[in-house]
Amino acid sequence: MSFHGSTARLSEARRVAIFGGTHGNEMSGVALVNLWIKNSDDIQRRGVDIKPFIANPKAVEKCVRYVETDLNRAFTPENLSASGGDEFPYEVRRAQEINRMFGPKGSPEAYDVIFDLHNTTSNMGCTLILESSKDHFNLQMMNYIKKAISPASCLVLLNEHPLLKYSTCRSVAKHAVGLEVGPQPQGVLRSNIFEAMRVILKHALDFIELFNEGMEFPPCTVEVFRVNERIDYPRDANRNIIAMVHPNLQDCDWEPLNPGDPMFQTFDGKTIPYQGSCTVYPTFINEAAYYEKQQAFVTTRRETLAASSIRKA
Numbered sequence: 014m015s016f017h018g019s020t021a022r023l024s025e026a027r028r029v030a031i032f033g034g035t036h037g038n039e040m041s042g043v044a045l046v047n048l049w050i051k052n053s054d055d056i057q058r059r060g061v062d063i064k065p066f067i068a069n070p071k072a073v074e075k076c077v078r079y080v081e082t083d084l085n086r087a088f089t090p091e092n093l094s095a096s097g098g099d100e101f102p103y104e105v106r107r108a109q110e111i112n113r114m115f116g117p118k119g120s121p122e123a124y125d126v127i128f129d130l131h132n133t134t135s136n137m138g139c140t141l142i143l144e145s146s147k148d149h150f151n152l153q154m155m156n157y158i159k160k161a162i163s164p165a166s167c168l169v170l171l172n173e174h175p176l177l178k179y180s181t182c183r184s185v186a187k188h189a190v191g192l193e194v195g196p197q198p199q200g201v202l203r204s205n206i207f208e209a210m211r212v213i214l215k216h217a218l219d220f221i222e223l224f225n226e227g228m229e230f231p232p233c234t235v236e237v238f239r240v241n242e243r244i245d246y247p248r249d250a251n252r253n254i255i256a257m258v259h260p261n262l263q264d265c266d267w268e269p270l271n272p273g274d275p276m277f278q279t280f281d282g283k284t285i286p287y288q289g290s291c292t293v294y295p296t297f298i299n300e301a302a303y304y305e306k307q308q309a310f311v312t313t314r315r316e317t318l319a320a321s322s323i324r325k326a
C-alpha cells in the first residue's frame with residue numbers, strides 16, 4: 014500500500030473466491046455455491062475471476078459441521094507447514110490443499126479476496142466478519158455494502174482479539190471476509206436467509222468491480238463490534254451445563270447487555286445476572302455449534318473505525 018496525498022493506492026482484486034460448506038450443515042452457503050458452480054451468471058463481474066468453491070465436501074455430504082476437526086480452525090502455521098499426509102485429520106489435509114489452491118497464506122500469490130459463507134442458529138441477522146481493523150479495502154467494502162442494502166442493515170463483527178482470534182479458511186486470502194447470516198437451524202434452508210446472503214454477496218462483488226475499474230472511494234467511518242470476551246454456560250463440578258440463556262437475552266444479539274441484566278436461567282428457575290463492569294453487545298447467543306466450544310455467547314464492544322480513501326494503484 015502506498016499513499017498519494019491521503020488516498021491509499023491498492024492493487025486490484027483480480028482473483029476472488031466464494032467458499033460455501035466450510036461447515037457442512039450451514040445450508041445457505043452450500044446451496045448458493047452449488048448454484049453458482051452450475052450457473053455463474055449472478056457472480057460474473059468485468060475484470061474479476063470469481064471462483065465458487067465447496068470448502069469441506071465430506072462434511073457437506075454428511076451434513077455435519079466437520080468430519081474430524083473444525084476446518085475453520087485448521088489454518089494454523091503448524092498445520093499448513095506440516096508435511097506428510099495420511100496420519101492427519103481429513104480437515105487438516107483439506108486445509109493444506111486449500112492453502113495450495115488459494116494461497117499460500119501470507120504470500121503475494123494468494124487470492125485477493127475470499128468470502129466465506131456461514132449460517133448461525135443465533136438471531137444475528139446479516140453479519141460481516143473481519144479479522145483486521147487496518148484493512149482499508151475491507152473497511153471500504155463494509156461501508157459500501159451497508160449503504161447499498163440500506164434500509165436493511167448488516168453489522169460488522171471484528172475478530173481481532175489476540176487470544177480469541179482463530180485460523181479461518183478465508184485467512185488464506187489477502188482480504189478475508191466472513192459472512193454470517195441467521196437465524197437458521199443446522200441442516201435447514203430458509204428462503205429469507207438465503208436471499209439475504211445472496212444480496213450481500215451481490216453488493217460485495219459490485220464493490221470489487223467498481224474498485225477495479227478505478228473508482229475512488231472517499232474516506233469514511235465504519236461502525237464495528239469488536240470481539241471482547243467469550244462467555245461459557247454455568248456448569249457443575251462435572252462440567253455439565255446447569256443453566257440456559259435467559260429468556261430476556263435469548264435472540265437479543267447486538268442489543269446492549271448491562272451489568273446486572275439477566276444472562277442465564279438455571280434449570281430450577283434462578284436468574285444469573287451479567288456481572289461485567291460495563292455495557293457490552295452480545296452476539297452468537299446460543300449458537301448450536303458453540304456448545305462443544307464451551308461458549309454461550311461472545312461479548313463485543315462497539316467502536317467506530319476510520320477508513321482512508323482508496324483507489325486502484
Ligand SMILES: CC(=O)N[C@@H](CC(=O)O)C(=O)O
Pocket residue numbers: 036085129131132133134142181191193300302
Ligand atoms: C457458527 C459458525 O460457524 N461461525 C463461524 C464464524 C466465523 O466464520 O468466523 C465459525 O465459528 O467458524
Ligand SMILES: [Zn+2]
Pocket residue numbers: 035036039130131132
Ligand atoms: Zn460456520
